[in-house]
Amino acid sequence: MPNYRRLQIPGASYFFTVALARRPSALLLEYVDDLRGAYLDTIREAPVFCDAMVILPDHLHAVWTLPPGDNAFPERWRKIKARFSRRVGAGCAGTGAVGRIAHPTRVSSSKRAKRERGIWQRRYWEHMIRDEADYQAHVAYCWGNPVRHGLAARPSDWPWSSIHRDIRLGRVDADWSGGLGEGMFGE
Secondary structure (H helix, E strand, C coil), X not given: CCCXXXXXXXXXXXXXXXXXXXXXXXXXXXXXXXXXXXXXXXHHHCCCEEEEEEECCCEEEEEEECCCCCCCHHHHHHHHHHHHHHHHCCCCCCCCCCCCCCCCCCCCHHHHHCCCCCCECCCCEEEECCCHHHHHHHHHHHHHHHHHXXXXXXXXXXXXXXXXXXXXXXXXXXXXXXXXXXXXXCC
């Protein structure tokens, strides 16, 4: 197996896509409070500035800015995923459901050997933000993603988005559409 390397620059901003192993699913919305709790516990230990985040049924997108001198985003994602998995439980290789998840999840022998519960895809997508235009495009991508997936008519209609924080703080207008439909990049 190739040795996967991530560009880890201390204090940089990154865009992430983190997905469930089983798609389509609505697990992240069904257990959104558990996901929030896992996120908050992790960020309390190792702070980041969350520039934007959106939670969709089976994946999430985030833009984070790391503290100066810190490049440990992989450890943060590992902890968020592990804490969420422990909170909701998971079925194990044909033994049925355990924890609070009502449907069984098949877990491969390689995942069992690594004590993974099979809820998340092993890898996630990260992109280091290059400049202000790249930053703005990725924040807009987070906020507009529910509209692109047909889950909301407007970004502000989707309840699981950081756009609401930025509307409250006056950073963005409640009617922001971000040029949706103008051919923004895909997932």
